[in-house]
Amino acid sequence: MGRSKPPGRPRITGQGRTKPTHRRRCTTNRLKLEIVEYFFECNKRMQKTVDKYFSTLSSKSKDSKRKLIYTWIENHETLKLLCEDPKTADLKYLRPVGVATILSAEAEQELVGWVNMLRKDGVPVSGPMLEMQALEIAAEHDVLGFKAS
Known part of the structure; x- marks a missing residue:
């Protein structure tokens, strides 16, 4: 049995999207x-x-x-x-201490709970809203240098 044609309109020009080549390599x-x-x-x-x-x-x-x-x-x-x-x-990149300041697991859970509560009520959560809430939670938990980017 032969190959079936893919669904949809046939292409007029080109072969479609090119596959990624993944040419960048980093060294340890x-x-x-x-x-x-x-x-x-x-x-x-x-x-x-x-x-x-x-x-x-x-x-x-x-x-x-x-x-x-x-x-x-x-x-x-x-x-x-x-x-x-x-x-x-065996690391490829090394960030200096303090560059990647993160929230504690407890603060993360608080943020996740806030997002889930809003979503359950049907409120869309935008990036700026999430950023503001993360900054507030970081201030409550005394996380210095947190930027919520």
């Missing part, structure tokens, strides 16, 4: 440190380092990676400290 702190140490092992030869770790990239992308490796070299000591702990060695 462990790999960053490995790359930086290889750079120092091979007598600071950047071209050799880039070719070893990023051989499949285009020349434009390799140039971007080269610049990125130089920033990793500047942060070499920080990378060493991060890789001493297995928890932070």
